[in-house]
Every structure is written in C-alpha cells, then in structure tokens.
Amino acid sequence: MNDIPSAGMSWWDSVLYWLDPLCGKIGLFTWLGEGHLLSCGDTGWGDELASGVLITVTLAIATLPVGVILGFLIALAMRSQEKSLRLAAGIYTTIFRGLPELLTLFIIYYGAQILVQSLLASFGYDQGVEINAFVAGMVALGVVNSSYFSEVIYAAMQAIPNGQFEASASLGLSRARTYRLVIIPQLVRIALPGATNLWMILLKDTSYVSIVGLAELLRQTSVAVRVTKQAFFFYSIACLIYLVLAVLSSFALRYIENWAKRSEISR
Numbered sequence: 001m002n003d004i005p006s007a008g009m010s011w012w013d014s015v016l017y018w019l020d021p022l023c024g025k026i027g028l029f030t031w032l033g034e035g036h037l038l039s040c041g042d043t044g045w046g047d048e049l050a051s052g053v054l055i056t057v058t059l060a061i062a063t064l065p066v067g068v069i070l071g072f073l074i075a076l077a078m079r080s081q082e083k084s085l086r087l088a089a090g091i092y093t094t095i096f097r098g099l100p101e102l103l104t105l106f107i108i109y110y111g112a113q114i115l116v117q118s119l120l121a122s123f124g125y126d127q128g129v130e131i132n133a134f135v136a137g138m139v140a141l142g143v144v145n146s147s148y149f150s151e152v153i154y155a156a157m158q159a160i161p162n163g164q165f166e167a168s169a170s171l172g173l174s175r176a177r178t179y180r181l182v183i184i185p186q187l188v189r190i191a192l193p194g195a196t197n198l199w200m201i202l203l204k205d206t207s208y209v210s211i212v213g214l215a216e217l218l219r220q221t222s223v224a225v226r227v228t229k230q231a232f233f234f235y236s237i238a239c240l241i242y243l244v245l246a247v248l249s250s251f252a253l254r255y256i257e258n259w260a261k262r263s264e265i266s267r
Contacts, residue, residue, distance in 0.1 A: 022050035052220035066142030071149025137209030152194035
C-alpha cells in the first residue's frame with residue numbers, strides 16, 4: 001500500500017496499485033498529499049488504514065463460506081429423523097447464539113493454543129505456540145454465524161414442500177442430486193434476505209478480532225489514535241469506512257437478490 005510504485009513492482013502489484021480505492025494511483029487518500037494525517041506513505045496513516053480495510057473485507061469474505069456451510073449442515077441435522085442429531089444441533093445453536101462473540105473468540109484463540117501445546121508436549125516439544133489471529137477469528141466468527149445461518153436455512157427448508165422430495169425420488173434422483181438440483185436453488189432465493197442481514201452483522205463483527213492482535217481496520221485505527229492523539233478524527237474516519245462498506249454491500253446484495261428473483265420468474 002505504498003503511495004509511490006517501485007520500478008521492480010510486479011504486474012499484479014501494479015494492478016492493485018491502480019485499483020486501490022484508498023492509496024492507489026487515484027485513491028482517495030492519495031489525493032490528500034503529503035503531510036495530511038490520512039496521506040499514504042511515511043507521512044500519514046492512509047496506507048495503514050487501507051491495509052486494515054483489506055484485512056477486514058478479506059476476513060469477512062473468508063468467514064462467510066464457513067458460516068454458510070456449517071449452518072447448512074446444522075439445518076440438515078435440525079430436520080433429521082434422528083433425535084440425537086436434532087438434540088446436538090439444538091445445543092450447538094443455543095450455546096453459540098447465547099455466548100458473546102468476543103468470549104467465543106477468546107475461547108477458540110486461547111483454547112486452541114492450549115490444545116496444540118498439550119499435543120506437542122506429548123511428543124516432547126515444549127516450545128510456546130501462538131495461533132494465527134486471522135485463522136482464529138475466521139473460525140470463531142464462522143462458528144458464531146453458523147448458528148444464525150442455520151436458523152435462516154432451516155426456515156427456508158421448512159418453506160419448501162416435502163412433496164418435492166417425493167417427486168424427485170419418483171424421477172430417480174438420489175438424495176444428493178435432489179438437494180443440488182431442486183432444493184438448494186430454492187434455498188438460495190428464500191434464504192437470501194435473511195442471509196444479507198447476517199452478512200452485514202459479520203462485516204461489523206470482524207472488529208472483534210482486533211482484540212487478539214489482527215491488524216484489521218479497528219486495530220489500525222486504534223494504533224493511529226494512540227500515536228497521534230486524534231481519537232475523534234480517526235474513529236470518525238473508521239465509522240465512515242464501515243458505513244461505505246455497508247452501503248457497497250447493500251448494493252451488491254440487492255443486485256444478487258434481484259437476479260435471484262428474475263431467475264425465479266423466468267422459470
């Protein structure tokens with residue numbers, strides 16, 4: 001995220017430099033020039049904030065599939081004929097919807113370190129182990145969000161008539177092909193409105209990972225505040241950035257929702 005590209009920059013780095021909306025060639029912070037608190041490079045904090053935005057968005061995008069896939073599996077367990085699976089799914093959702101996200105993050109981050117150190121100690125390795133903050137945050141947020149995604153997906157499954165399973169079986173479709181060709185396309189359309197709200201929540205929840213040292217937007221903002229003592233200014237900038245991310249997400253999700261509705265009408 002430098003403000004001046006080097007002569008040895010790769011073609012990919014050059015593309016990123018031109019497309020970076022904050023510290024790129026035509027980026028917002030680049031236009032402020034040197035000497036401003038938000039300028040890029042050694043004279044300001046623009047490149048640090050831009051790096052934090054990148055990590056925030058990357059963490060949210062990486063966590064989303066974890067939450068959706070786990071949520072789908074939990075929703076299947078909630079609909080299972082096996083009582084033990086329904087009980088386990090109920091306990092899972094109750095626990096992770098009841099615990100604060102920050103507490104879940106601490107348990108996974110520090111608990112995983114203790115578990116790994118115990119396993120390594122059994123093989124004679126007694127050195128300290130530190131879990132990657134990005135991975136810990138992705139797992140913690142994925143687990144928490146999966147409990148909410150499971151409820152959205154379960155409600156969408158309940159809206160699909162059971163007769164469609166019977167009709168698919170009469171056509172010779174296996175259970176797996178029935179879900180892939182018949183059920184999941186309908187689930188996407190039905191669950192999309194609820195899933196968009198969960199995405200917005202996930203985007204904001206990435207700020208929790210700053211507590212365990214990940215240099216996302218809020219942590220980079222906090223570092224800038226400690227160094228410059230300009231708390232109101234930098235936290236206001238962070239608020240604006242989160243709002244911009246939310247607005248851009250809403251436009252993208254609205255487009256996806258309209259596309260899903262058009263595909264449904266075309267049928």
